[in-house]
Amino acid sequence: MLRRLDQFRQWHSLDEKRYCLVCGNLITGRQIQVAGGTRGNGPLRLNCPTERCNSIPMDWVLPTDEVLAKMERLAEEERKASALKPAAVTIGNGETVHTDKSHEHFVSRLRGLAFHLKRHAKLSPLVPAGLEPPGGSAG
Numbered sequence: 001m002l003r004r005l006d007q008f009r010q011w012h013s014l015d016e017k018r019y020c021l022v023c024g025n026l027i028t029g030r031q032i033q034v035a036g037g038t039r040g041n042g043p044l045r046l047n048c049p050t051e052r053c054n055s056i057p058m059d060w061v062l063p064t065d066e067v068l069a070k071m072e073r074l075a076e077e078e079r080k081a082s083a084l085k086p087a088a089v090t091i092g093n094g095e096t097v098h099t100d101k102s103h104e105h106f107v108s109r110l111r112g113l114a115f116h117l118k119r120h121a122k123l124s125p126l127v128p129a130g131l132e133p134p135g136g137s138a139g
Contacts, residue, residue, distance in 0.1 A: 002029050005046050006057040018060035019067050023053035024109040026063055026071070074112055 002011040009018070014029035031049040036042050048055040061067070 001034060001044075002032065002046070005034070005044055006060075008057050009060070009062065017063050019063040019071070020048050020050065020053060020055050021059045021061060021113060022055035023048060023050040024071070024074075024113065025050050025053075027060070070112060074108060078108060 002014070011029055017026050017028050019025075020027055025048075027049055033047045033049050034044055035047055036044045046057050047053075048059070063071075
């Protein structure tokens, strides 16, 4: 099923892993959800198994050593940050407010993704067809 529906990358096994650029999680072929079909809302499609993540195969990349190392650094930073921050804060009127760690986690992942994409954009700039300089290739 994965081989047929994922037109962006080859799958050799259900145990293969992919890194989801949307939610920042590693997922395996076994975890990927298949939705749709003749009896359920149109053609078959693949979705990320992470709750509230709407990514599709286009958003899943092979987890290179660089990506795995970056994920480990982010996880370590988050562990350190959560150990240093109080779970709840008392504000001026005596009310206790719990910190929103899910928002901080999302922002951290988003920064990491932006850094990753920015770096790759510098390494391989894309030039739309027809905009190459005369007499040679761009870049």
